[in-house]
Amino acid sequence: MSIIDLREELNFPKPPGFPPEVREVFGALRNEVTFLHGIWDTYAQLYGTEDSVAALNGIAPGAFSFLGYVLRHDLFMTICRITDPKQTGKKENLTLERLLHVIKGQSADPRLVSALEEQLKEINSACEPFRVRRNRILGHLDLKTALRTHPEPLPAIERVRIIDVVDRIAKYMNEVLGHYTAAHADFVPLISGPAGNIVHGLREFQRLRKLQYERQIAELHDGSGNVSPGS
Template identity: 30%
Template sequence: MSRQQKTDDVLEEFRKAYPRSIADLAHRLWNDICFLHLSVSAYLQLYSSQQTVKILNSSAPRFFACLENWLRLTIYLGIKRLTDPAQSGTRSNASFAGFAKLLREAGETAAADVLEEDLKTLKQTLQKIRRIRQLAHADLKAVLCEDSPFPELPRNELEILVDAISNTYSRTDARFRRTQSHVKGMGMFTGVDVLTSFLQRGVPSLSKRSSDLCGELENEGRLANA
């Protein structure tokens, strides 16, 4: 209940600061960017360190391999949707371009102009992700190729891109809420350090249990063949 109340309080803050026709979308974009930062932070904390990857592979390798692909897909989809055009056919999109469109319709021309200029500067950097065909549909040729369907973006490029996306939003948000949106700090609370600590403690006992089980099975096999 308290968590829901906090969410409602934040939404109410947006509704007080923004024109009514824009507030809900501004709040939604803020949430999406926060989730994007959490996803990127978790992904980088889990898979950027060889030491951490070794712990993951020693505990539940298949699960963490699936999680790696899921996080990468989540990140790429999040970036793509935030930077989608204002409309797809007759449907409006909850994207930066859609945000700029609503700003302009509400008479916030200066804010819309700045946001659209910021989007232009992001365009080149976004091409690597927006060109991944599987994000739009299950492209047959891409799905059947031997390479990973979701190519890995270098860590520094990913961090720079996500920071640029956050800054693009924050510059517009500051015009209305008169405060800096510190969404990057969200990544501090992923809990990855706690998870890896528990896994690291558990791996030796898991290895011993597996070794004991193999020994028991071998003994049973010998007895059966005797």
């Protein structure tokens, strides 16, 4: 028996399905949230453990340091874009608040609206450190911050805070998805050739390079440990 048949047999209410206006905004926003999860998943695979960082630094520390900065920059900017107000001046934005605004316009279930409002309030609070960084050094270059004369230091953003915000955004989107379709998404894109392959390849390269070095040393010495003639 399929889940649809079981739902009908037990008289579970059917999901209402997306209204066209909600579907349009949700679909576009879903792409952005999936992109956000892709950035974070890539960053976590490359820089998530001491072992992976050591593999990167063992080959090209400078290049991977720059790459890490670029990924963090895009990660923070994407979080801020998704959680911005629905409108900035006369410009309308595609954000979580915009999605809520469209849902409210469809005479949605008050329980859904209430849940989304509460979650959005928590998301905005959790995103405040990201906004401070976006406004002072990423989206803009605050003079006092650049000259290191600003009285307030930039907030630190630890890994646990990033995970918390990314998870909260996914929960918000799933609240909407579940209400209209009874589905659930993890929003992590399936990428052909994930970033973890880079770490694995570098580890293997370092292993082979070490073996080659040890083989060359062995060829320079005889069995007694003496350097071979002509070495």
